[in-house]
Amino acid sequence: MQQLTFYLNDESDTCELGKSLARVLESGLKIYLHGDLGSGKTTLTRALLKEAGHTGKVKSPTYTLVEPYVIELNGHTVDLLHFDLYRMSCPEEFLEAGFRDHFNEETVCFIEWAEKAESALPAADIDVSFEISGDGRTVELRSLSEKGFRCLENLRFVPHQ
Ligand SMILES: Nc1ncnc2c1ncn2[C@@H]1O[C@H](COP(=O)(O)OP(=O)(O)OP(=O)(O)O)[C@@H](O)[C@H]1O
Ligand SMILES: [Mg+2]
Secondary structure, eight states, X not given: OOEEEEEEOSHHHHHHHHHHHHTTOOTTOEEEEEOSTTSSHHHHHHHHHHHTTOOSOOOOTTTTSEEEEEEEETTEEEEEEXXXXXXXXXXXXXXXXXXXXXXXXXXXXXXXXXXXXXXXXXXXXXXXXXXXXXXXXXXXXXXXXXXXXXXXXXXXXXXXX
């Protein structure tokens, strides 16, 4: 298992981490983002999407539950699904919405508030946990599969001092 912990001084550090992650993404990755409201999950995903070639707006999927994007990965276009399940009331809602169909080797899935869907979700490749600490954030990235391990092994990121 690969486990990395960083202290992110400010929003620009969170964005840099998102950009670094964009450079090591692989198709099929499922990345679950944990942490309190306003801890940085959407900020990270937004920066990652921009680095991966998305040029339009990145809305928080708070009300839509999911926003789809098309990104470039190693010369191929791949669908990236950005979920925010905060407003989901039970795991069945996830299944009824057909969200399981989005999880396959051809997509990349980022999920905020994955805990709301619990058992309905496939296992994550990487867990990212944010904690508000002082003026910044402590973030921990943990690989949970071989694919996730490879991704974190290649990650190059140093927060600014
Ligand atoms: N490392 C950091 N240090 C301090 N502030 C940060 C840092 N990273 C992001 N922020 C700020 O914290 C807030 C994070 O908001 P964001 O929408 O990303 O949170 P979220 O985890 O997605 O919340 P929600 O669960 O409500 O969707 C933003 O105001 C952003 O500017
Ligand atoms: Mg968010």
